[in-house]
Amino acid sequence: MESSSSDVKQRLARISAHLNPSPNLQVEENWVLSGENCRAKGGSPGFKVAILGASGGIGQPLAMLMKMNPLVSVLHLYDVANTPGVTADISHMDTSAVVRGFLGPQQLEYALVGMDLVIIPAGVPRKPGMTRDDLFNINAGIVKTLCEGITKFCPNAIVNLISNPVNSTVPIAAEVFKRAGTFDPKRLLGVTMLDVVRANTFVAEVLGHDPREVDVPVVGGHAGVTILPLLSQVKPPCSFTPKEIDQLTDRIQNGGTEVVEAKAGAGSATLSMAYAAVKFADACLRGLRGDSGIVECAFVASQVTELPFFASKVRLGRTGAEEIFSLGPLNEYERAGLEKAKKELAASIEKGVSFVRK
Numbered sequence: 092m093e094s095s096s097s098d099v100k101q102r103l104a105r106i107s108a109h110l111n112p113s114p115n116l117q118v119e120e121n122w123v124l125s126g127e128n129c130r131a132k133g134g135s136p137g138f139k140v141a142i143l144g145a146s147g148g149i150g151q152p153l154a155m156l157m158k159m160n161p162l163v164s165v166l167h168l169y170d171v172a173n174t175p176g177v178t179a180d181i182s183h184m185d186t187s188a189v190v191r192g193f194l195g196p197q198q199l200e201y202a203l204v205g206m207d208l209v210i211i212p213a214g215v216p217r218k219p220g221m222t223r224d225d226l227f228n229i230n231a232g233i234v235k236t237l238c239e240g241i242t243k244f245c246p247n248a249i250v251n252l253i254s255n256p257v258n259s260t261v262p263i264a265a266e267v268f269k270r271a272g273t274f275d276p277k278r279l280l281g282v283t284m285l286d287v288v289r290a291n292t293f294v295a296e297v298l299g300h301d302p303r304e305v306d307v308p309v310v311g312g313h314a315g316v317t318i319l320p321l322l323s324q325v326k327p328p329c330s331f332t333p334k335e336i337d338q339l340t341d342r343i344q345n346g347g348t349e350v351v352e353a354k355a356g357a358g359s360a361t362l363s364m365a366y367a368a369v370k371f372a373d374a375c376l377r378g379l380r381g382d383s384g385i386v387e388c389a390f391v392a393s394q395v396t397e398l399p400f401f402a403s404k405v406r407l408g409r410t411g412a413e414e415i416f417s418l419g420p421l422n423e424y425e426r427a428g429l430e431k432a433k434k435e436l437a438a439s440i441e442k443g444v445s446f447v448r449k
């Protein structure tokens with residue numbers, strides 16, 4: 092349930108009396124209590140977007156790129172550290188979105204109320220030698236807490252979940268939403284767009300094409316062998332030698348590790364991820380606006396395989412992922428890859444579900 096005006100008024104009074112909000116927390120009555128919820132005075136029409144983890148390596152460039160998106164009227168930046176500075180910085184950009192910063196758990200509510208889209212890159216990144224699953228112990232709790240906030244303060248928002256391991260954090264989010272009675276599978280999307288972005292880039296390199304003209308479906312999940320590029324379905328249609336298929340598949344599956352190793356302890360992909368996250372968020376917003384034919388890959392609750400979650404092409408519309416496409420014809424190489432992917436995915440999904448149910 093959305094908070095009523097009087098609930099919000101009481102909480103505003105509490106926050107003023109007991110907390111020391113950051114200078115960038117703007118809790119003026121006129122926007123919180125207006126029928127528009129958080130629509131700022133003077134803000135252009137558009138969508139309200141929150142980024143949770145906005146001060147991080149992904150969060151900052153993501154915030155910058157979302158501030159440049161004409162579909163965004165209000166941009167809320169939430170983190171447990173450094174949001175006043177990031178918010179002040181981004182808010183000077185002369186684009187129309189109104190930017191507000193929120194710092195720490197006491198302000199999560201104000202970051203979330205009224206949001207149409209919540210993007211979550213909060214959590215720790217890998218260092219060399221780690222798998223994404225090694226992040227589970229820290230990131231599972233972070234995602235659970237943030238999703239509990241979403242159930243209370245913006246249960247109808249579309250959620251784009253970036254925090255790793257995506258193969259487990261999406262099932263965690265789903266369990267939290269189910270518990271609260273707010274789960275709508277159409278509105279929860281694990282972001283696997285970076286796999287598609289990488290696949291398009293690497294395939295274009297081999298073919299000598301412009302990457303913007305290439306479309307490679309990447310299905311399954313977002314870790315190692317669960318990342319399954321369907322090279323037989325590349326558009327425009329093309330063919331590869333068996334060696335090219337092996338090399339491309341390996342590079343796409345290990346693109347994240349390539350960056351982690353190159354950064355040598357300073358984190359994982361941030362800039363290409365922010366680019367991919369914005370590409371995906373923009374597709375979600377165009378879907379919400381009612382544009383037709385918006386199709387992207389995402390890790391969603393799915394009946395495409397026997398697993399409860401799977402990444403495949405989805406059609407984005409006014410209510411989120413409105414249609415989930417089947418995998419289409421796979422060749423023998425891809426069928427073998429699918430079996431491997433499903434085995435690892437099943438364990439990662441189960442790990443996420445039992446984290447919440449335990």
Ligand SMILES: NC(=O)C1=CN([C@@H]2O[C@H](COP(=O)(O)OP(=O)(O)OC[C@H]3O[C@@H](n4cnc5c(N)ncnc54)[C@H](O)[C@@H]3O)[C@@H](O)[C@H]2O)C=CC1
Nearest residue numbers: 144146147148149170171213214215216253254255285364
């Ligand atoms: N889905 C994908 O394709 C990709 C996912 N990732 C994942 O994204 C996550 C973030 O990566 P980076 O931005 O590089 O990490 P980072 O460490 O630079 O930033 C993470 C941010 O999250 C914040 N944070 C931590 N706990 C929080 C909480 N409880 N509430 C709100 N914010 C909190 C931190 O203060 C920090 O600002 C990692 O888990 C990483 O593995 C990274 C690249 C690609």
Ligand SMILES: O=C([O-])CC(=O)C(=O)O
Nearest residue numbers: 217255285347348359360
């Ligand atoms: O590899 C990592 O840890 C970050 C990530 O998910 C990616 O770059 O695909």
